[in-house]
Amino acid sequence: MYDVGLTQKQLPVITDLDIEINSGEVVAVVGSSGSGKSLLAHAILGILPHNAQVTGQMIFKGEPLTVERQAQLRGKQIALIPQSISYLDPLIRVGSQVHRAGRLSGLPNTKTSQVVDRVFDRYSLAPSVKQQYPFQISGGMARRVLVATAAVGRAELIIADEPTPGLHPDVVVETLNHLRELADDGKGVMLITHDLEAALQVADKVAVFYAGTTLEIAAALDFTSGNLRHPYTKALWRSLPQNEFIPVPGSQPSPEALPVGCLFGDRCSLATEACRETRPQFRIVRGAPVRCIHAEN
Structure with a gap:
């Protein structure tokens, strides 16, 4: 990015x-704005801005998810349900857009029409x-149409990026x-959301x-059973x-002023000097990974 x-x-x-x-399984990804949720989704799809750099490794079905492979799988085996209904093309009829998603996934033209009909019926779209x-x-x-574009194809990974903001509670549940x-x-299914309460209704893990860091990956039941581990999750x-x-x-x-130690240390009542010196690594506590030296078995 440009500075001065x-x-x-x-x-x-x-x-x-x-x-x-x-x-x-449905894995919900929760956290405050700026924590890296949508960036992760865009990195998986390979649609980050041209000036972004990606390090690390992403594996899809046992093989590295390279730039070339992302281009081959995007919209076919990896599909996105975007957070805004404005992603629908305003100049193309709804049916044609869903049909195009099916064709992009590799379905033959005649079979695509049949699949589109079934999907529309499944999601109560006349x-x-x-x-x-x-x-x-x-x-x-429109939200159901976006879900239909993902369901009509052969995608094995669905990324739903904030699919429920501003919707009526009944539509959220739907x-x-x-x-x-x-x-x-x-x-x-990766469900990116700010709504933890809603996510727990359908998620297997959170x-x-x-x-920009994963602090804990907990089973959905851990929230209601009091089995959470990280102070931030609690x-x-x-x-x-x-x-x-x-x-x-x-x-x-801020990403420009990350502490040397635990990222949550300045806000945590359990923080000690050891927390401020070294950033905790993932360790398994009560069957789940967590980044906290104070998490108890």
Whole structure:
């Protein structure tokens, strides 16, 4: 990025992200704005800005996800459900857009039409909707169309980037249930969201991101059973209105001023000098990975 004038600098927005998604499961990715959730999705798809640099390794079906392989799989075996319904082309009828997604995935033309019909029926979209333009349908229907574009193909990994903001609660439940159905059909689903409460309705696991780092990957049941490990994850849970509604003091550190030690150390009541000296590595505590030296077995 550019700093002062034409001076360029490298800004390490993501430092240590670790996540694994298996077939048949929904993995929710939660965290505050700027923690790296959407960047991870764009990195997997290979649609980051041209000036971005990616290090580390991504594996898809046992093989490295190279730039060339991303181009081959994007929209075919790896599909995106974007966070905004504005991703629908306003100049193309809804049915044609879903049909195009099926063709892109490699379905023959005649079979694509049959699959599109089944998908529209599955997501309660009337046949007449196919002849309408995006501006002629409601926001909830448009959201279902976006899910349909992912379901119509042969994608084995579905990335849903903030699919529920601003929707009516009933539509939120409906959208999440559609994602759960995709996982139950054998697909892997990454659900990126700020809504922890909603994510727990359908997720198998929850990956907690903070300042470009995965702090904990917990089973969804760990939240309701009191089996959480990291202080930040516990604070997120307590901040929900139906729990203690306790705000977390302080703010997430800027990528330009990351501490040497634990990224959450300045806001953590358990922090010691050891936390400030070295950044914790993942370790298994009570069956799940966590970055905290104070997490107890």
